[in-house]
Amino acid sequence: MTAFARCIAATILLLWTTALGFAADRVIVVLDASGSMWAQIDGKPKLEIARESLRAALQSIPADREIGFMAYGHREKGSCSDIELIVPPAAGTAGAITTAADNLKFLGKTPLTAAVKQAAEALKYTEDKATVVLITDGLETCGGDPCALGKELEAAGVDFTADVVGFGLTAEEGKQVACLADNTDGKYIQASDEAALKNALAETVAAPQPAPAPEPEPKAAEVEYNLVPKAVLKDGGEPPARIDVFFKLFKDDAQGTDGKYVDSGYYPARMHAAAGDYILRATSGGAKAEQKITLTADKTAEPVLNLNAAALYLRPRPAPDAEPDGNAQIVIDYPGGTSSANFGETKFVVPAGETKITVKLGAGEASETLQLTAGQVVDKDIIVGVGKVQANASYTAGGEKVDSGDLSWKVLKATKKIDGTRDQVTYGFGADAKFDLPAGDYVMAVDIQAVSAEQPFSVKVGELNEVNIALNAGVVAIEAPGADDFNVFEAKKDIQGERRKVTYGFGEKFQTTLAAGDYVLVTGFTTDKPDSETPFTVKAGERTELTVK
Structure with a gap:
């Protein structure tokens, strides 16, 4: 298993x-x-x-x-x-x-x-x-x-x-x-x-079940809840609006550390615990505070824990007039830690001090460093500055799009390096491939089986650009009973009399996408039968079926 x-x-x-x-x-x-x-x-x-x-x-x-x-x-x-x-x-x-x-x-x-x-x-x-x-x-x-x-x-x-x-x-x-x-x-x-x-x-499975709790002793009159805590961003402040605060209650082990876990809950939390000494901890985002408390059965304790923190309400937008994008990742580097599991509109609490906010959307990125004080509330948009691109391919210009998971896309910088290559910006797969890109000039490269094509394009912030690449290609389907392998060559020979191999396959059936043109199929058989050469032509937007006997 x-x-x-x-x-x-x-x-x-x-x-x-x-x-x-x-x-x-x-x-x-x-x-x-x-x-x-x-x-x-x-x-x-x-x-x-x-x-x-x-x-x-x-x-x-x-x-x-x-x-x-x-x-x-x-x-x-x-x-x-x-x-x-x-x-x-x-x-x-x-x-x-x-x-x-x-x-x-x-x-x-x-x-x-x-x-x-x-x-x-x-x-x-x-x-x-x-x-x-x-x-x-x-x-x-x-x-x-x-x-x-x-x-x-x-x-x-x-x-x-x-x-x-x-x-x-x-x-x-x-x-x-x-x-x-x-x-x-x-x-x-x-x-x-x-x-x-x-x-x-x-x-889970191997964990022993807890023993049944003994019958409680008769209790004196007590309040329904003897602990109703709250947390604030600064001394004298009110609990932060729209922010989750999570409280955990532990027994005080008298050694300065947490003892046995007792209870927990989100604000407004209401708890009841046996009379005794406890450690109460409040956490929200990257901020936390704790306080020693003593509980009795007949009185409700209402401790206030000071997080000494600031609240962030962040909305990542691709462009100034765009809606917040739920795919945008917000990375928050705050004193003592980093939070990267934030996407789209984000609420987060950070300890007072220097905090760096980085927003990533596709290949775009924006960052800002803030000096935050206790009790401060930051409510703001963060503009990444990207446009959106949707890429598709068709076998012929103006033809229907190729709806295949075999499509492989690469977004390249338009400017070539000294060695003639381009740096890759990002990649994707399938039809309707979508990319978020900073403004600038690019080249879209697409591969599907034995066919490759490129097309330059430009991106403007806040705009959608549809890139449609005509592959000038068709599909060939080959069937050869008893075949072991297939090799496809360009029909035209070079000056040395050699043909360039385009692609290959194995078995008795083989299908692939090829650029329009003339080719030679070399079929190898599992028996002693010699290899077979079959010339064929691929037309853009058409399917060619070959049977090799």
Whole structure:
């Protein structure tokens, strides 16, 4: 069993084992079927690992366990609404889920936030206990906010949990989806290497269940909440508007360090803890503060923690009149740390002092350094200064666009270096490839199989430029029973009598894209039959079919 299979099994077994002895809950497994699942790990596509691992995990689930299956990105390219509940939650669905996973196509985007919300609604999470297991190899690409969704589902659900399996994500990427699990008291499991998997299993399935708490002694009269804290940016200030502050309460171990964790919550937090000495910590963004407090059962403590910080409200815009762009990354370097997991409109708190803000959008970048004081609120737009480019290719000028994932794009600087080459600015794949670029002159280069083409273009800030490249090419499809390999040469020989090889392939069938022109196909056979030479012509915008006998 692969590491990912054991990770999925651990996640589903966790949901099963934690339900024993409590009200039964139902589960929907949400699988990422986006195009990125074609990437390989150790020479094997992620989608194949996912299918085999899911099949292995489902074999260990009892037949009466109610499990459903949802996928996204499996029917349409570029669609943020391509989400489908393929197998509704019911007992005995293991076979149906396996079949559904085996038949998935992996080609779309990653609307993971909307998918989890739809799964929760399908489980009637506001009425019954419900669990969603999200398996994703990428981050949200449709503007959703998984962290905010986790809070929403936790607040509205009867007993809702989201467990997240990050398949091949880096540790930094994992933080951007782990909050969905954290905010619903679920588990985030990093499925990247064996060591991470062992830690996940030890933390979840192998973790012993806590012993039942003893019956409490009769209590004297007490207040409902004996701790109602708040945090401020400076002494005498009010809690910052629109900013999340998270409080954690620990026992005071009398050694100057945190003791046992007791409780936590976001402002306005209301807690009740046994009488005693505690350490209360407040965190918001990169700022934090802590205070020792003493609680009693009959009185509400209202401590105020000073974060000594400033609040940032940032809106990254491609151009002065453009809307904020959710794909823009905001990197905040503040005293004592860096936050890079910010995209689109961002709210963040930083300790007072020098803070550098860097906004990255495509190949564009803008930065600004601020000297911030405690209590300061910065509410501003940050203009990156880019235009947008959409690239497509057609076989002939004015023809329909080539809708293929084989298209490979490179954006190059227009000016050549002394050696005649150009520096690469960025790259992309497929039809309707989109790029954010600073103003200037560029060259768009495209490759599809054996064809390459280039076209110069210019970018203006705040404008959309559509680059359409005519490949002047066609497609040739070759079939040769008993063939071992194919080699395609230009028909014209050079001064030495040699032909330039254009491309090659193996097996009995071969299809490729070629520039319009004359060629010679050399077919090698698995038997002692000599190689066969077949001349042929490719016309732009047409398909040529050859049969070699």
